[in-house]
Amino acid sequence: MRILLIEDDRLIGDGIKAGLIKMGFSVDWFLSGNDGLLALDAAPYDAVVLDLSLPQMDGLDILRQWRKNGQDVPVLILTARDALEQRVAGLQQGADDYLCKPFALSEVAARLQALIRRRHGQLQPTLQHGGVALEPGSRTVTLHGEPLVLKSRELAILELLLMNPGRVLTRAQLEEKLYSWDEDVSSNAVEVHIHHLRKKLGSEFIRTVHGVGYTLGAAV
Incomplete structure (x- = not known):
């Protein structure tokens, strides 16, 4: 955020x-x-x-x-x-x-x-989609109750997607949320983080809407 x-x-x-x-x-x-x-x-x-x-x-x-x-x-x-x-x-x-x-x-x-x-209308402190649960306060993620290690940017993307269920986020929107003005951003940074998240959460967990961006996919 x-x-x-x-x-x-x-x-x-x-x-x-x-x-x-x-x-x-x-x-x-x-x-x-x-x-x-x-x-x-x-x-x-x-x-x-x-x-x-x-x-x-x-x-x-x-x-x-x-x-x-x-x-x-x-x-x-x-x-x-x-x-x-x-x-x-x-x-x-x-x-x-x-x-x-x-x-x-x-x-x-x-x-x-x-x-x-x-x-964002989130009444519960825990963000969840299927078996994936994120605790923003402690910055911890679990998959079916088991701890999952994510890098900082991966966790930030996951949090953004969980905070915006049903919404497609463009690469530009993700970059604007992830990086401040004094940070350099490589052209494929978001794609790399998405790739790593899919390896850890499943290839269908984040869905690509071609020509638009990314949204939550199938719950694992």
């Missing part, structure tokens, strides 16, 4: 980005309010981590503008403003969740996963 991070504190921002990447997220990080405001129109983000005290443009003003423009991406406010009225103001402007600094990175990740699940 691809996350937009807007945080002007370099130490905090670097820690959040590095930590979320280790947990399987793709992260684009911006330090200024103006850049962060415009970034949401440039990529298909699954959620936003938004600081409030930003240079150029306050976080609440950014959030207000997004909601005015119809942007419905889930937003997690992360800030040192811990007064009740500030938390209420953030929620009233359209924030979906709120965390005060200092924070535990594991809680940030858990809250992001919950927001993304709700956006």
Whole structure:
């Protein structure tokens, strides 16, 4: 899942980005309010981590503008403003969740996963298709109850397909979710990951819709 991070504190921002990447997220990080405001129109983000005290443009003003423009991406406010009225103001402007600094990175990740699940209408924390079950929180996959080892990108593709049952995802859509702007992507990267997943889950588990993309196939 691809996350937009807007945080002007370099130490905090670097820690959040590095930590979320280790947990399987793709992260684009911006330090200024103006850049962060415009970034949401440039990529298909699954959620936003938004600081409030930003240079150029306050976080609440950014959030207000997004909601005015119809942007419905889930937003997690992360800030040192811990007064009740500030938390209420953030929620009233359209924030979906709120965390005060200092924070535990594991809680940030858990809250992001919950927001993304709700956006996709997933009520259960476990994503499942037949005998394949994925636990986003622990980044573990089982096949008929037995642990299955997947590489990070393979797991990310599997999560995207399980979050979008019945939907065909193009290669471009998968690339946009898997890779941030500062990463190089080889022309056949997605195809290679799909090939490896099929070897581990069965050749029919991921179906190719020729000329369009990929979708979940037969349950194993």
